[in-house]
Amino acid sequence: MNKQHGYLNLSEQKQQKKLNLQSWILTAPAMLWLTFFFLVPYLIVIIYSFLTPDIYDIRFEFSLESYRQIFSGTYLRPFLISFRMAFLTTILCLLLAYPVAYFIARSKEKTRNTLLVFIIIPFWTNLIIRIFSWRIFLATNGVLNDILMQFGLISAPLQIMRTDLAVGLVMVYVYLPYMILPLYSVIEKIDFTLLNAAMDLGANEVKAFFRVTLPLSVTGIFAGSILVFIPALGAYLITQLVGNQKSLYIGQVITYKIKNIPRNWPMASALSLTLLLIVTLLLVGAYLLWLHNKKRKF
Amino acid sequence: MEDIRIEHLSKDFGGFTAVDDVSLEIRSGELFSFLGPSGCGKTTLLRMIAGFEIPKTGRILIGNQDITELPPYQRQVNTIFQNYSLFPHMTLFDNVAFGLRIKRTAKMEIIEKVRYMLSLVKMEDQSSKYPDQISGGQKQRIAIARALINDPKVLLLDEPLAALDLKLRQHMLIELMNIHDAVGITFIYVTHDQGEAMSISDRVAVMSRGQIIQQGPPDDIYERPTSIFSAYFIGETNLISGEVTGIEDEYVQVKCDNGAGEFFEIDSTFHFHPNIGQKLTLSLRPEKIAVSRFKPRHQDDINILRGVIEDILYLGSHTQYIVRVGKLKFRVFSQHKRVYFDEKALDWEESVWLFWHDTDTWLIAEEVDENGRNQDFSTEAPYHRALKRSSPGSE
Structure with missing residues (x-):
C-alpha cells in the first residue's frame, strides 16, 4: 500500500489516508454483520462436521466418519436427485423466461415497468402460502383434476401431488422470476439495430437471433442460471411440501439429520459443506471457462 | 444496367406521412444523396430501399427486379448504419466475415475475401481486435468492409459521418469517394449536412416533408434552385420578395419593397418566363455580393444598393456583414483579399454600397409566405445580435 503511493506528496498521502478511513467506516457495519452472522456460523458448521454425533447433541471428539460415509456414496442418490431437479428447473426456467424477458425488453418503455411489476407481484405473497396453493391446485381432488374431469379429458384423477412432477412444476413457478429479471436487464441493453445489421447482411430472423441476440445475452443467461440453480439445489420447502417421501432431496436429508432423533449434527454439517463445495467448484469452473474464452478474445 | 427505380413511394407512421409519393431514378454506379433536414423522410426512404420498412404504396425496382416486399436478407443491398452497428461480441475479422458465413462460403474463400476487404479499408493489421477497441473512424471502415464483402448492387449510407469530428469527417469523405471509385457500385448517401452532400455526390435530391423538392448535380442545386426551400436549405442566401415590372430580352426588372415603404429595383436574368406584375422571390447568395x-x-x-452595416461577424476565412437596406437585411460574405479591395476594414453603422452582377440574381417563381406558414425557416439573418459591439479600436 505504502509502496503503491510512494510517489505521492505529503498532502496527497493525507488525502489518501482520509479516503481509506472513510471507506473503512462506511463498510464496517456490513463487514461486522457478515463476520458475526455469516463467517462465524460457517466456521461452526465446519468444526461440527469433524465432530462425533450424540443422540441429541455432539461430542467434542474428532471424527472423519461423516465424510467417509459421504464419499463412500451413501448419500449419492439424494445428491443426484437434487442435481437432476435443479438442472431441469434451470433449463425449463431459461426456456420459459427468455421469450418473456425478450418480449418485455422490446415493448414500449411505459408498458415495460407494468410488465415487470407483474413479474414481481408473486413475491408479495409468502412462499409457503404460494406452495400450499399449488397443493390445493394439484391435489387428487384439487382444482386441476376437477377441471380436467369436468371437460372429460380424464376419467380418474391424476396423481400429481407428491411426485417429482409436482416438485418440478412448483420449482419452475417459484424460480422463474429469478431467471426473467437478469435476462431482461441484459436483453434490454442490446442495441436492436444490430439485428437490423445482421438481417441487412443476409441473416434471416432465426440466424440473426442465434448469431447476435443470444451471444449478447450470455451474461444474463449465466446470472439467471446461477440464481435459479443454486437455490433449487438446496430447496427444502418445495420438496418437503409437494414432494415424494420416497425420493428425498439433499435439503430434506440435511434437515432430517438434525430434526430426527438420534440427531446427527456432524453429518448434516458435512452434507451442507459438501453441497457448498460442489457448487463452488462448479462456479469456479464456469468462471475459468468464461475467462478462457475472454482471453481468447484479446 | 442495374438502375434503381422508385415509383410513387409513400409511407406513413400512424397518420404522419414520412414519405409522400416519391418517384426517382438512380443510375447504376452513381453516388446519389438524399439531403434534407431531420424528419424530411430521407432515412425512411433509405430504410424502404434496405427493406426495414415496407412502403404503403409504390414500388422499388433494382434493374428489372421488384424488391418492394422482399425482406432485407434477400436484397442485394447493404447498409452502413449511422452508429456503425458493429457486432460487439465479434472480432473485426468476424464482423467482416459475417455475411459470407451466413452464406456458408468456404473457409479459405472467407479468409481471402476478408483480407482483401480489410486492406481496401486499410484495417488489415487490426483484424483480431474488437469493436470497442477501435476509434470511430476505424469502426466506419469496418462497417464499410462488412457491407461491401457481400457484393451488393447498392450500398446505402445512413448519415455515416455524423458521429465523427470535423477533420475525420473530411478525411473519410474523400476515402468514401475513393472506395466508391474502386468498387464502382451505386452508393445512396443520406445526410442533413449539405457540405457532405455537395462534395461527395454525383447527384443530390433535396427533400422536405416527405417529398423531393429538387434533384440534380450539386452545382445545379446551388446555383439554380427551383424553390425557396432548396435555395434556403443549401448554403446561405438572401431572399427578397418582389414584383416583376419589366421584361427585356433575357433581363427582367423586379420591384422590391424595402419594408420601410420605399421601393428599389433589381435586375435579373431569368430561366422561366415571368409575367409583368407577377410576384416572386429573388435569391441572392451572400458571396456574390460585393460590399x-x-x-x-x-x-x-x-445592381447597386446603398445600405448601412448593422453587424460584422469575423469567421476566419471570410467576414459576414449584415447590411440594412431600409428594413431588409442582406447577408454579405467578403473574403479577405486585399488585392481586390484595398481599403480599411468596414465599421459598424458605416454607410456602404452593395453591388452584384445581374446574372447572380436568381428568380424563384414562389412567394415567401408572409406569416411564416408552411416555412421551416425565417428569412431573417440568423446571426443577428440584439446588442451591438462598440466599434473596435483601429489597429
Missing part, C-alpha cells in the same frame, strides 16, 4: 464604402463605377449589368 464597399466607395460607390462602384456605373455599369449596365450590375
